[in-house]
Amino acid sequence: MSPAAVFAAPVAPAASPALEPAIDPGAIEFNSAFTGSSQSVDVSRFEKGNPVLPGSYNVDVYVNDGRVARKDVTFRAVDGSQIAQPCFDYPTLVQMGVDVSALDTQVVNVQNPCIGIKDISADATALMNVGDLRLDVSIPQESLKRQARGYVSPELWDQGETAFLLGYNFNAYSLDQSYSGPSVTGGTAVGTDGSQVRVQGTQYYVPGPGGNYVPSSTGTYMLTSAGQYVPVERGTYAPAQSGYSNNDINAYLGLNLGLNVAGWRLRSQETAQWDQRTGQTHWTNLNTTATHDITQWKAQLTIGDSYTQGVVFDTTAFRGVTLYSDDRMLPDSQQGYAPTVRGTANTQARVEVRQNGNLLYQTTVAPGPFVINDLYATGYGGDLAVNVFEADGSVHSFVVPYSAVPMLLRPGVDRWAITDGQVLNDSLHSDKPYFVEGTYQRGINNWLTLYAGVQSTYRDLYHAYLGGAAVNTSLGAFALDITNSHTTFKGADQSLSGYSYRVSWSKAIATSGTTFALASYRYSNGNYLSLSDAVVTQDMLSSERAGILDASGIMRQKQRLNVTVNQDFGGKYGQLFFNGSYNSYWNGMQNATTYQLGYNNTWKRVSFGVTASRTYTAGPMFNGSRYDNQFGLNITVPLGGPSARNAPQLSFSGTHDDVMGNNDRVGVTGTFGKNSEFNYGGNATYSDYGNSGSGSSQTTASGSLGWQAPYANLNGSYSYSSNYQQASVSAAGGVMVHGGGITLSPSLDLNSPIAIIHAPDAKGARVSSSGQTTVDGRGYAVATNLMPYRMNDVTLDPAGTSSDVELQTTRLQTAPRAGAVIPLTFNTVSGRAVMISAKQPNGEPLPFGADVLDEKGNTVGMVGQGGQLFVRGAEDGGTLLVRWGDDEAKQCKVSYQLPARAKGSSAQVESTDAVCR
Template structure:
C-alpha cells in the first residue's frame, strides 16, 4: 500500500496568470485552470489541481466518517462510497442496519429496494428530498431526511434490530487474595481465663459472659452466647465454637488464609449462563471449602423488553423485600428503554402561539431545547435527574414575546413516567441455606404503572404453595409541589403447619423526597411501620415455621425469629454553594417486637476545600440497649480528615498527603497519617503508605503499605503491615479470561453482567483500548473492551500511539449496541507493511510538484505528493516502483524506483526515510 503524505488543505484559488501566493480569484477565469503558487508548495512550477477547485473530491472508497442526520450526530463508522454515472463525486452506500440506526421508517419504503440484502442503498431511495453531502475536510457526512420518512422515537432510542447478542464464548472473572498473619499479645486476664476460639479469635470467658478482643486491644462483651457486639455497636450472630487455652499471660497466633472468587459465564445462542463460585483455604485446618452462590441462565425477551431467568437468583426487591429463590422469573428490563424513558421525569405540556423555541431548565441547568410548531406541544423524553427539582419551562415565541411556567418534579423510587410500566413474575423455591426442614415454594408478582405526571399506582402479591403465607400490597406514589410521596399497605396472613393457629397483620410504608434548588437542599425520608407483632414478611414466616418444626413446638406465637417493629431512615444533603461546602445527615432507628434491643444511629458530616486543601469533619452516635451494658449504651465517634496534594496544580501523578484523627468511645483515640498516589506513564501503578497510632489497651503504632499494578491483562497488589503485636502480609490478583472464536484473551477485569467486546486488530500489538483503562491489543491481535452499556450505541476506540509504524489502522473507532452480557466481536481493519518516507526529486533537482497524483504498480491511484516532494510508503519490504503524474503529457510524469535499507532488528516502531529520483 502507498499513500501520499499530507491531505489537501482549504485551497486559495488563482487564475493561470496569477503568480503570487494567495492571489485573488479572477472571475473571468471561470472554472478553468486552478493552481497553487510555487511559493506555497515549494515546487519549481505551478501545478494543475483543478480537480479540487470545487472542494476536495470524494473518490470511490471507504472512509471513516461522522454521520449527522438533520444536524444530530448518529455515529462514527466506515462508510463505502461508490461512483455514480453522471455525478462528479462518489456517493455513499447505506446498509439496511445504518438506515435503522439513523431512525428511518423503513416500513414506508419500497421493500424491493430497501431490504436487509441490499448493501448499497442510495439516499434517494429513502426520499426524493433526502440528501447526503460529504465534507472531506471534517470527514463528516451530513444527511438530511424529511421528518415524514423518520420514525418518532424518544431521545436515546436504539432500534432492537441493532441489538447484538454476540458470539459463543466462555468467560471467567477471578479474584485471588492470600493473607498471612502473625499475632502475639500479653494482656489482662479475666477471672474465667483467656482462650482462643477454633477460628483463631482471642476471647475471655467470665461466668456465662463471653468477651472478644477488639482491634484496639480491649475485650468487648457479647450479649449472649449467640450474639456479639460488633465495632459499630450493633449485634451480629457469632459462633465461636470450642476454646483452647491460651499460653499464660497472653497468646500467639499464626495462620495463612487464601481466597479465590470465580465468576463463570457461558454465552450461546442468546443464552447467558452465569455462576459464582468461591474457595477458601486455611493453613491451620488444611481444608479447602468450595461454595456456589448461584447459577442462572438468562435470555432476552425483546418483544416484551424483558428478561427470562432460570436458576438461583433474587426477586426484584422494589415492591416487596428481596427474596433469594431457585426457580424462574420474568421481569421488565428498564435498560431496554431509551435513556429518556428510564427513571421518572414529568411530561411537559404547553401551548405555543407561533413557531417557538422551548427551553426546559432545572436548577438553572438547561435540560432540553427544542422547536415546536404553533399549537399544543408535548415533551415526554426528558432525562431523569435523581431526586429532581421543579422544572422551569420558557416558551420563546417568534414575535419576540415569551411566557414561563413551572412543572413540579420530585422523585421517589416508586414513581414512573406516564405510560411506563414495570413488572415481575417469579415462581420458585425459597433459597435459604439456614433452613433445616425444607424450603417452601412460592410465587410473587408485582406491577407498577405511571398514570400521569403526579400519580403512579403499584401493587403485588406473594404466596407460598401450601398456605403457609400470603401477602397483598397496594400503594401509590404522588408527585406534588411540596415533594414526592409514596405510601403502601401490606397485609400478611401466616398459617403454621401443625400449630393450630395463624397470624394476620398489616404493615405500612411511607417515603418522601424533596429537592429545593434555591437552598441546595435534598431531603429523603423512608418510614416502615408494622401494625402489630402478627405481621410477618415471607422470610420471617419461612424461618419461624422452620424453627417451630425443629423444636417440635405448637406454640406458634413463640418469638423465635427477630421481627422488626418500626424502621425510619432520614437522609439530608445540604449544598451551601461555592466556597461554603456541603453538609450531610443520615439517621436510622430500628425497633423490634420480640425483645431484641433497639438500634439507633446518627451520622453528621461536613466537607469543604480551601485552595487545594480538602477537609472533612464527621460525627456519629450509636445507641444500643442490652443487658450486657445494664441498659442503654452510647457509642460516640468523631473524626477530622485532611488531604493535601503534593506538587503544583499542573504536576502529573502528584502524591496526596492525608491525615486523620478520630475518637471512638469504645475503641479510643486513633491517629493516622499517610501518603498515596500513582506513577508510571499511564498511572498504571498505585501506592499508599500509612502510620497509625491508637491509645486503646496497650498503646500501639502500626505501619502499613500497599503497592498495586493495573496491567494490560490483569491487576496485581501486595501489602504489608507491622506493629509490636502483629505482622501481616497479603498478595492479590484479579482479572478476566475470555475464550472466543479467535482463541483465549486476557482482560484486567470482567463484569459478567455487562456486555464486553472482543476487539480484533491484526498486527496492532500495543494499541490501547481508550475506553478500558490499561487494556492493550495483545500479540495475537486481540483485546477485551469493557464498560459497555447494554442496548445503547457504544463507541469503542483504539489509540495506535504504541503500535508499530509498520501497521496502519484503517479505522480507530467502531460502534456496537450489545445486549446485556453479550460478547460482541469487533473487527478493526489494519494494513501491515514496512513504513517509509520517500523524498523524491526530479533529475534536475526540482522537487516533485505538490498535489501530483501517485499511482502504484497495479495502476491504482493511491494519493498525492505532499509538500517538498514527500510520499509515505507502506507495504514494500525492500523497495518498489511508483508513478507520479501531474499532467497528461509524457513530460508531466515520471517513475520513482526506491530501495529501502536493511531492517535493523527491533526497529519496527520506527519509520525508515530515504531519497529517490523520479525519472
C-alpha cells in the first residue's frame, strides 16, 4: 500500500454516468498483526491492490507511453467499483492530442468538466499508479490527431499577464597605469575620443605593452577605447614629463526594457558608456520594438527598430514594420543562431562584442580562455567584432563570422519575411532611404528547397533580385543562389549593375565523427553592391566625404570564404577543429585572411588543448601589411577526488604572439557554498614583451570573486603588477513588476518566456530550473529558461522552506508564447506540523485506516500504523474526530495541545501523545 493512500485527504464528488468501472488488479489480503490494531476496520478498499480513491491528484499523464503533462486530474467514484476513474476536461484532451473534432460534441465539449475515457474511444483505457502519481492513458491511433512529433496545440499557448520587465548588466572597470622610465620627447596630441598621445616630430607614440610608449603605426592613427583606429588631431603641445601615469575608469550599463500588455511585447535595448577621462556618457538605443504573435500564420509582427532576418539577404538594420514566419511555432521535428564567441585574455580584461558598430555586449573576463555563449540573436548575418582591452593597455581584436547556413527545409515547410522600413545607420550624413524586402523559402521534397528574395529602395537608388536552391545529396547539403543588383547614384550620373554568386555546403560523417561546414563562399563581380554598400556609397557621394566623387573608387568585396571543420576522434582521442576565413576586395584593397587550428582532449581527469592561429591584416594603421601568428597551450587539472564537492581546478596556459610576445599563466578556480553559489579565481601571469619592440617583461597577480545570489549575479576582480593596478565590479540581474508586486531575478532574458511563481509562505524554496533562484519572503520567484510554444516543466525544491509549509505540488506545466510572462501558483498549506501518537482509553492503538476529520468535518487523512496521525495547520492545538464506523462506539475525539513556540526558534515537526476519548 502506498503512503499516498494512507495520508491523502480527498473529498468524493458525485458519480458520473460517463465513467465505467475498470478491471480491478489482483486481490490482496491484510493481516491485522501488521496494522497494529485488533479492531474491525473496513479495509476492503485496499484489497484491490493500489486503489484510487475519489478526489484530485497531481499526476504525470502519459499517452501511449509518452509523457504529455503534469497536472491535476479529478477522479470520481463509479458504481460497482472500488476504483475511481479519471475525469478529463476539454483542454486536457487537446493536450493529449485527441482528435476532438471526430467525437460526439454532446459529450466532448468545453462545458463538460468530466469527460470519461470511454467517451474518447471504446478501446481507450486509463490506469492510475497512486504510488508513482502516474496516469497511463492508452488511446487508439485512429482517435489521435496526426501531428508531428513535438507538436503543442496553439490552443494551449499562453500569452500570460501584463508585466514590466527590466534586465540589466553593469560593469565598471578601473585602470591605474604608471611608468617611471624616460618618456618620448616632444608634445602631446589628443585623439578624437580624448585619449592622450605623445608626439615626436611627425611620429605619434601610444602607451604599449609593459608601460612603454610604442610607435602608433604611421603616426596618423590611434586606437580608441572603442577599439577603432581614428585620425589624431594635433593639439597644443606641452613638454613631456619623465614617465607617465594614466588613470581611467570606464563604466558600462546595458538595459533591456520590456512591457507585456494585451499580447503585445514592447522591448527596448539601451546601452550607456561613461569614461572618466572624457567625463562623457554616451547613451545608445540599439532597438525599440513592439511584437505580437500572428497565430494562424505562425508568424510574428514587429514594429519599430529591428533587423531583417538575414537568412536570404544580409541583415539590414531598419525602422519600420516586418512580418515573418517563426520557426519556433513549428514542432521540434520540423524546425530547422547567435554564434559562440571564444578567445583568450592575457590579463583581467574588458571584452566588447560589436555588430555593425553597435555594442551588443561587454563583460570582464579573467586571464586565460573565455567563452561568451549568451548573446542575443540579431539575425543570421553580420560578423561580430570582438575587442579585448587588456589591463596593461594593449588591445587585440578578432572577428567571429556570422553567416547564413544552408537553406534546406522539410517538405511542405515554408519560411518567409516581409519588411518595409527605413535603413538605420548612425554613420550616414544624408537622408536614410526607405526600402522593402521580401524573402520566401519552400521545402519542395526531401532533397530540394527553393528560395527567392527582392530588395528595393523607394527611389531608384537600389534594386536586387535573388534566386536559389538548396539540395540534400549523399555528398552533403548544398545551397546555391545568384543575386543581381542595380544601383543608380543620385548626383553622380553613374549606374552599376552586377552579380554575386554564393554557395553553401555542410556535411556530417557519422562514421568518422567529422563535420564540415562551408558556411559561405561568395564571389561578386566589380559592379555588384549590397544594399548596405549602396546606401553608404550614396551617402559619401552626397556629402563628398573622403574626396570620393566617383563610385568606381569605393571599396567592394570580391570574394568571401568561411570554413569550419570539426573532427571528433571519439573516446580518448579527442577533438580537432579548424576555422578559417578569407576576404578579397576590388580596387586594390589588401586581402584579409585568418584561420585557427585547435585540438582538445582529456587524459584521465586532466583536460588539455592546443591552438594555433594566423591572421593577415593590412592598412595604414599596420604600417602596410603583416602576418600575426599565435600559438597556445592550456591544461586543466582538478584538485580533489572524482566525488569531491566544490573541488578547485588548477590551470596552466602559455601563449606566443608574434606582436605581443609570450604570456604564461597559472591559475586556480573553484566554487564554495551550500549550493556552490560562490565562485573564485586566482591567477599569476608572466609576460615577456621582447617581440613587441619594448624589450620588457612583467609579472601580474589577479583574483576574482563572484556570488550567484538568489536575486542577482555579483562579481569583483583585482589585478596588480609593477606598472598598473586594475579593478572591476559587475552586477547582472532582472526586475519584474507584475500583479503581485516587484520580484527580483538573477537573470532575465526578455526574448524568452518567463514564469512568475507564487508559492505562499514557501520562502527559500528553490526554483530547480533557474540556478540559485529562490522564493522570496512574499512567496514569489522568477523562473527562466523556458522554451516558447513548448510544454515546460517548472519545479520547486521545498528543501529550503520551513517545516510549517507543505507544497501540495512541486511541479507545474505551461506552454508559453514567446516573451510571455506566465503566472504559476503552487498551492501550499501552512501551519505547525505535529505527529500525534494516539491511543484508545484502554491503551490500544487506534484502528489502522480509520478516517481522521478536523473540527469543520473535512477529511484530513487516515490513521497510520501504530495509531500515528500527522496533522498540519492547527497552531497551538485542536480537536480531531477519528471514525472507523457509523456507531458512536466506533468514533472518538483526539484533543491535543502544543507548547507556545519560542520567539525566533526555527520551525520543525513536533510530536505529542494523546488519548482518543
